[in-house]
Amino acid sequence: MDRFVWASGLLDINETLVIQQRGVRLYDGDEKTKFDLGTLLLSTHRLLWRDQKKHECCITLLLSQIVFFEEQAAGIGKSAKIVVHLQPVPPNKEPGPYQGSKYSYIKLSFKEHGQIEAGRVRAVGIVGIxxxxxxxxxxxxxxxxxxxxxxxxxxxxxxxxxxxxxxxxxxxxxxxxxxxxxxxxxxxxxxxxMGIANPVTRETHGSGTHYHMQLAKQLAGMLQAPLEEQGGMVALTDVYCLTNRARGMELLSPEDLVNACKMFEALRLPMRLRIFDSGVMVVQLQSHNEDEMIASALETVSEKGFLSSEEYAKLVGISVLLAKERLLLAEKFGHLCRDDSVESLRFYPNLFLTQD
CATH class of the missing domain: 1.20.5 (Single alpha-helices involved in coiled-coils or other helix-helix interfaces)
Structure with a gap:
């Protein structure tokens, strides 16, 4: 009994009640204790005993203190019991009802039955866990x-x-x-x-450079329309999603996608893989005019006074990732300047170029 400590009887936030039983008496080894009639609660972390008359009287025992337990059948004039064998008393133990005990086990006496249900719960102690x-x-x-x-x-x-x-x-x-x-x-x-478009696979075109070349040709044909709809530039992550959606069960790995996109320029296809200074990769049409993109970004920001990446993305109908890259590119060429505060990263027209 010297392993028990006083408790409030409330479960912790991360603790769950497993089972409870009324009419349980506690024994210190083979000796009866003053904890005669109470409710036994078994949670995922502890064993709790609460007095049925004095609810403020509650003691608890950590499951980590339990080594194993065994059942004792009821006899003539004797109630069924569960014998709980315990670890030694920890050195940093909190105050409890007993300062010391000569026993290394306790007994739970079930006056109103319930020992079978409590005995089924074996997930206690280190071994049980x-x-x-x-x-x-x-x-x-x-x-x-x-x-x-x-x-x-x-x-x-x-x-x-x-x-x-x-x-x-x-x-x-x-x-x-x-x-x-x-x-x-x-x-x-x-x-x-349905997304079935006879996809290029390693089974049909082998591996290595030849496979990536054929894959690049197929990608160019599939991406032409989406690129034109998105203003000539699509993030590689979006390209990955579009491609695998169209390929059905023949999914493409990110590595193969990047290697295929790198072949666009060598094969003189109407698009290319571009990597921004931030490391963001996009697929961009060869006809895409960067000066027009920068001028458009400057015009939109000038109309609104200032814009964040999210606001600019909503206005022009592109992803936030691409919106930020366009604004950063305009800043790189001196057309915009930034205000980086706790509220957000905002871009303003560079008045040093327009005002004396």
């Missing part, structure tokens, strides 16, 4: 294995669908069968909306 963690890990491994098994079946089915779509696409291309021009256009639009 480790056992519980091991059970949870095995359950997680089982769930992961089942999930991957289902995913493999799904991917196999998706592969069949992709192969079928390729066959139909080839028939359309070769004008085989009685398919009208309108039906051809409509069916192609269906395929594109």
């Amino acid at each position: 480790e056992r519980k963690l091991e059970e949870k890990r095995k359950e997680t491994d089982k769930n992961i294995s089942e999930a991957f098994e289902d995913l493999s079946k799904l991917m196999a089915k998706a592969k069949e669908m992709v192969d079928l779509s390729k066959l139909i696409a080839n028939k359309i291309k070769d004008k085989q069968g009685d398919i009208s021009e309108d039906e051809t256009i409509r069916f192609k639009s269906y395929l594109l909306s």
Whole structure:
């Protein structure tokens, strides 16, 4: 009993009640104590005993102090008990009802039954916690294995669908069968909306430079329209999302995407990979006019007086990342200046260029 300390009886924020039982008496070893009739509470962290008549009387024992426990069956005139074996008293123990005890165990006597339910909760003490963690890990491994098994079946089915779509696409291309021009256009639009566009893969084009060259050509054809809609520049992260959405199950790795984009200029494709001073990477049309972009940023900021990256992004309809890079570029060439405060990073027209 000298391992118990006084407590308020309230659970901590990160503590959860597991089970509770009324009519429990505490024994110090084999000896009865004054803690005769109370409610036993088992939480995820502690064992608590609260007097059923004097609710302010509450003592607690950390589960880390418990080594193991065993059950004692009820007999003639004797109630069922659980024997709880304890660790030695810690040196920094807080005040409790007992200063010392000759026993290294306590007994919980269940006058109103409930010992079976309390005995089922084995996840106490160091050994119990480790056992519980091991059970949870095995359950997680089982769930992961089942999930991957289902995913493999799904991917196999998706592969069949992709192969079928390729066959139909080839028939359309070769004008085989009685398919009208309108039906051809409509069916192609269906395929594109599903994200199936015969993607370049390592299986079909090998690996290394040849693969990245073919991939770059396909990317150029797919990105032309989005780049024109976005003003000639799209962040590489957005390109990654657009590309993998269109490729369906044949996902592209970030490394392969970067290597393919680096081939744009060498293949003389109408776009290129650009890396800003901040390290942000974008795909940009070759026809993109940087002077016009800077002039547009200066004009917008001058109209509003000042703008943050977020405000500028909303006005011109681009991402905050690209908005910030445009404003920083205009600042780099001396057209804008900044005010970096606790409120936000704001950009102002550089009045030194316009006023004497």
